[in-house]
Amino acid sequence: MSKAITRRALLQQAAATTGVVVLMACQPAQPAGKPTEQAPKPTEVKQAEPAPAGKLVIDFWDPSTPESAWAKSKKAILDDFNAQSEKIQVNMVFKPTTGQTQMSEALLTAIAGGTPPDSAYFDRFIVPTWAAENSLTDLTELANAAGIKAEDYFPFAWKEASGWKGRLWALPHDTDDRAVYINVEKAQKAGLDINNPPKYVDEFDQWAEAMFEYEGPRLITAGFIPWAQQGWIYSYGFTWNGKFFDEEKQQVTANDPRIVAACEWMASYSKKYDIATIDSFSQAFGQEAQEPFVMGQLAMTYDGDWRIASVQERYAPDMEYIVIPMPYPKDGGRVATWAGGWSLVIPRGAKNVDAGWEFISFFTNVENMVKFCVETSHIPTRVESAKDPRFRENKWHAVFMDLLPIADARPPLPIGQFLWTALAEARDLIVHLTKTPQEALDDVTKRANEEMKKYQS
Amino acid sequence: MMAEASALPRRLLRTQRQRNIVNGLLFAAPWILGLLLFYVYPIFSSLYYSFCDYSILQAPKWAGIRNYLTLFTNDEKFIKSIYNTLYYAFFALPLGLVWGVSIALLLNMKVKGVSVYRTIYFLPVLVPDVALGILWLWVFNPQLGILNALLWKWFHIVGPGWLSDPAWAKPSVIIISLWGVGQAVVIYLAGLQDVPQELYDAAEVDGANAWQRIRNVTIPMITPVILFNLIIGLIGAFQYFTTAYVITTGDGRPALSLMFYAMYLYQNAFVLYKMGYASAMAWLLFLAAVISSYALFRSSARWVYYGGQ
Amino acid sequence: MGGETVACQVSTATGGARRRRFWRRIGRLWGHLALIPLSIVYMIPFFWMLSTALKTDRQVMVWPPVWIPNPIAWDNFPRAIAFFPFWRFLANTLTIAVLAMLGILISSSLVAYSLARIRWPGRDLLFGITVATMMLPYQVTIIPLFVQFTRFKWINTYLPLIVPAWFGGAFYIFLLRQFFMTIPQELSDAARIDGASEFRTFYQIVLPLARPALATVLLFEFLARWRDFQGPLIYLQDPRKYTISLGLSYFRLEHSTEWQLLMAASLTLTIPIIMLYFLTQRTFIQGIALTGLKG
Structure with missing residues (x-):
């Protein structure tokens, strides 16, 4: 009975099974062939930057998809930073957000696993929660030393960034109302x-x-x-x-x-x-x-x-x-x-706090904030940046700008x-x-x- | 490794029983190791978390049975999510079973172009979930969706509000689940190939009609895969998540009618930073699933036919 | 059960042959009549994906939705492929998928054989545990598993996505066990009498007879790897290592989604799978019934 199944038949079976695998492996890689030549590879080029020797490389986790105007504008600021900094090279890493929040589960798991990046783009609304959970670096002293103060920002933005114990946990960036x-x-x-x-x-x-x-x-x-x-x-x-x-x-x-x-x-x-x-x-x-x-x-x-x-x-x-x-x-x-928006943070457990700070304070300075917000049609959180006339070119956008000083923040609570x-x-x-x-x-x-x-x- | 196992001197493994123990363990070794390496720690950790306050961001703090207590005494949403999930399981599971088997039987007929049909019925499985979510919102849109348009055109019925009406939202997702039977159908089809043609021929000679052949030959022969799909379907229904999550962007609208157990669990775990609470929910679900599948397995002795025994 | 009694009474068919052929033809006609309208219903999602993939930016926003786009935006395909490192991510995904598929196939079939065809004392317990592992929602084991992989120093490698597959998967073990259980015991007994080792019985008798089930395992594992979003998201930190499912999230902008590009990319990835599924149909349908129990 069982003799019907010979070793040779079996080898054929095995070959057929492997064949499926190999076929699966090849098939999608070769349709038409044309798209390969047509397709420019912008993202690939960006990511393959070699770090100059002697520079400290830190990561910046960002939720904006690389081909968006949003990401491109950030990338430009990041390139400026890398060009002017002799010691630090920042690497932008796209981490898509997941679920209902503007947060990536990847960041959460990375914190739990003790492997967070040195800087991240972060929903300002959840700063108080993460601060209360001891998961962000306290930036108060660094900000004091750099002369960054509450009055530089619209009240709602500072309120969120310093929503836990009155210490500063994030540098506010763009906003919306x-x-x-x-x-x-x-x-x-x-x-x-x-x-x-x-x-x-x-x-x-x-x-x-x-x-x-x-x-x-x-x-x-x-x-x-x-x-x-x-x-x-x-x-x-x-x-x-x-x-x-x-x-x-x-x-x-x-x-x-x-x-x-x-x-x-x-x-x-x-x-x-x-x-x-x-x-x-x-x-x-x-x-x-x-x-x-x-x-x-x-x-x-x-x-x-x-x-x-x-x-x-x-x-x-x-x-x-x-x-x-x-x-x-x-x-x-x-x-x-009410206004929401984003900020930059240094997660707890980051290995290079000083380098992270140097980068995020550069990223959120008055000029860069203007540059980013103009390019991407966002609203800045710095009072000084908001004075740029370009934010009022569109008269309906001006309505939103007018509302900024009275805008509320959602209660900054853990x-x-x-x-x-x-x-x-x-x-x-x-x-x-x-x-x-x-x-x-x-x-x-x-x-x-x-x-x-x-x-x- | 395996070859060595069988090459062990027969003298050492005197009885068939001894040989069976060694072989059984050797064949199962990868999985036993896998359980130890990749399952033991995470599973027992989550059991421990279920007795803790655990935000993920900070180390868990022991809380005794508080999470379990809160679930049962002070959480309306939890009760609501149980009701929704049981409702879904109660209808989607039997419906999916009958529907899946029927389609598999149709696809098992020796008709022209059956490969094309089989591919078609598998297609929805290949469409990304996010895309499906949006599609269903279109199809079921009460004002301008295709479904209500056809209902009106063909039957002159004013269709319900479907996904935007709390009373119709669950029936809608149950209907939607029928598009996803493709995976189960593939398994049924594989099972149907194991039914020897001789059995059909014999039954036909005996004058059995098509229905009797299905009832007395086909169905008994595929009971092992039916049991499989039932258990997997049960687990899937208890953990029902993706479609409802995509359609409601996670908030279970309208009026929490689509807040299913696993969605609420996910919300606790990753949105509200209550992993301990979520773990307690997970373990309760685990218990419920174990008990119900145990009952299914017990009953299976009476209705599942294994050709190998 | 029913099957056995019928099987015992094989007699030669003569008289009813013509009548039977007639009814069979009628049956097939009914088959088509049932299958065709249902096929259309089942194709709706795919049609919609196709139609969206060929729409311009503006057409995506038209309500009620248009099924046949005009003009047809063929350039969505090259645009979609240029939107993220398509070929690199594809190669990454295939590497993971193929290695995981091989691992799952080998390990799960061995384990399933142990659970289905060898009688040993702990087997029912192990089977119970196997099925039970699927019952704990995965959401609550993500974190400890991540912590464990961190300890293994496996973060930012493909190991967490591949290695576990080589130790078996509960779903597949259960599935294959069910199939292995249906193979007549006499086959194994005969082999044993011939002096075949357990491994040879597994390899030469059971596996070939379970071909459709094995193909199903490969298919499912392939799709699972293809779709896995969470795993690559949390374990991979270097975007050059990302996979296709992460690539598809590149189409989600801050306040909107590039639906037409997302669909075009998905379609580009799905069509080869559909073709493959179509072409390998034979593998899925050749079991005992076709290979036969000759001998």
Whole structure:
């Protein structure tokens, strides 16, 4: 019976199996052959830089993809640094961010494994958490020695960078802030006076209502969806003049009546317009691929300054729009926005702190910050850099620049990410009317304060 | 190494039993070593973390059973994620099984162009997950998606809100999971090749119709791979993550209806810096999976047919 | 079970032969009728990938989505390939994949043989442990595993991505065990009586009969390596060592994604796999049924 399977048959089997492997190995490498010649290899050239003899080589971990304007601009600054420094050679390493945060799991694991880089581009929002977890190098003394002070920066940026124990843990770099975009064509079609945009939120609601457009039962254009794009609880909480954190009591106060009121206002849109329908406009497009405002499905949107360069100019250069600060409630509201953005840090356990500092302070100096922000349409965090007239060339960008001095930061707390996630979920539950704003925010407040205890003892 | 094993003098290994022990261990040696090298430390570390406050950034601090206690007494989201995951497993698992076997049977027919069909049914497995996520958001978009458009055109039904309606979100991802049966189908197909043609011929001679042949010949013969796919499917459903994560960018919208167990676990571990808490969740999941698969294995003695025994 | 009873009653087929052929033809017709519409449904994701890969920047943003792009942006392909060190990453990925596939194939089949066809006292326990290792979510072992590889000084090398494969993988061991269990015991017994060693039985009898399963293992491991994002992300620190899956993340910009380029690159990588899968179909379908139990 078993004799049917001979050694030779077996060898053939083995050959066939190896054949599969080899074939798999070769196949993709040779289709057409042409692309190889056509393809320029910009990234390859960049990475293959030899370190000049005698120079100390340090790594700079960065989350921006090498072919982006963002990365290229950073690379140029880095090249300048390498050219002027006799002792240090900085190597830029692309580490993609993962998951919901602007952080790379690679950095987290590298810290845990004790193999962090000497410098990294880092979401400023999570600086307090990493500082509280003893994972960043304290830069206070180095900054003092270099004459870097709080007044050099906009308040929100310094607040985040020094959000833990009042020490400095990061050098702020670029930033962003938020305001309302209005589609001019849609407004005019609805008979609204675009030269006289709403200032208060009740006028704004009327504008929104006027721009809701149906075709039979089907929604064609939504006037406004409070929770689309950058419509977070933070966004309206600040506009309604709510306080998320009580400095004196060191307590989270997400259930501040003003914030509850802001959420009531968000929920009013769910009640007034069919939630499933408008929600499909706001979220079901997934990430940024299908952009409802650009496609005319959303007449007004609350979004960041980056929209001008990365969405409007790119996908709808002919579309006419205006930008206004978010309208606020007459009684007790205010003009507000919040700013996020990036910074440069030296992770704990870095082997070359001084070299790292030399690099990150060079990278974030006034001229380089201007250079980077102009090239990439970002906003600088240094007051001096922001004075460059080029940031005001686009009149809508100027609106965002005007908002900077009053921009809030999200409370710089070690539980910042926790609070962010909890508020994002609360928003979702509120607008789906699963929970009342009071219930949802009470719950967030309670849980956040429980988390805070860990850092208060 | 193996050759030496068998070349051991027969005198030393007097009985078949002794030979079996030596051979069994030798053949399994790579894996036993692998377990010791790559599994023991990480697995027991995570068990230890589950009793600690561990942010990853700093060394773990012993916390006793606090993580477990909090999970059960003070975490709505945890309970919600269990419900969502069980819901998903309860429907997706049997549905996937029947669907996968049916497609495999169809693809096992000796029809023209079957290789083409087989490739087609495998295609979704090859499309990157991020791309699939966006596609499903398009297809299931209640306003302008293809699905509701067709429902209206063909049946005059106004389709539901699918992924943007908390009541429909889970059924939507269960439907989506049916596109991913390609991997299981490949395994079923491989299993179907082991059914000897003689059995079919004999059954046909006996006058068995197509359904009876499937019921009495094919299915019993592929029960070993069905068991495999069931166990793997169970583990996969308990750890269901990728599609829902991509569709909701990790936050389980709408209204936490797509917050699955593994998503919440991931959120704790890598977003909220609560690796200890996540580890406690992982060990509870582990226990649940072990118990359910043990039950499956026990029952398998009654319905799985191994040709080799 | 059912199979055995039927198998015992082999008789010569004569009378029903014509009728049977007729029904078989009807059956096939139904087969096509079921397969064709379903095929279209299963091709949607692929079509969409293809269509996006051929769209211009602007067309990606059109709603409702257009299925047939106009104009067709063929230059997305060269652009996508130039966006990251495509060929280098491809070579890296293939190196990892081929070495891991070889390791997985050899080690897992040996272990599965032990679990399926040798009776030894600890075997059920080991099998239980094997299946159980898949039940602990991987998210919580990433960190300690990383720490361990740091101690091995394996960071920034391919070793963490390849070496474990040479010690077997639970999924594959379980899979192969299930297949090995179906091979009739008489085959092994006959070999043993002929004086074949256990290894020879494994190598000359069991492996050839499990060819479709082995091909499946290779295919799955290949795809797993191809897609692995987390592993290369955390273990590789030098971008020159990066793999294709990391390469695809190059298309994610700060506030947007270059979808059309991402799809073009994915497609360039996927089409050879599809062709290969198509062409190697025979390997997946030749088992006992075709090699036969002659003798």
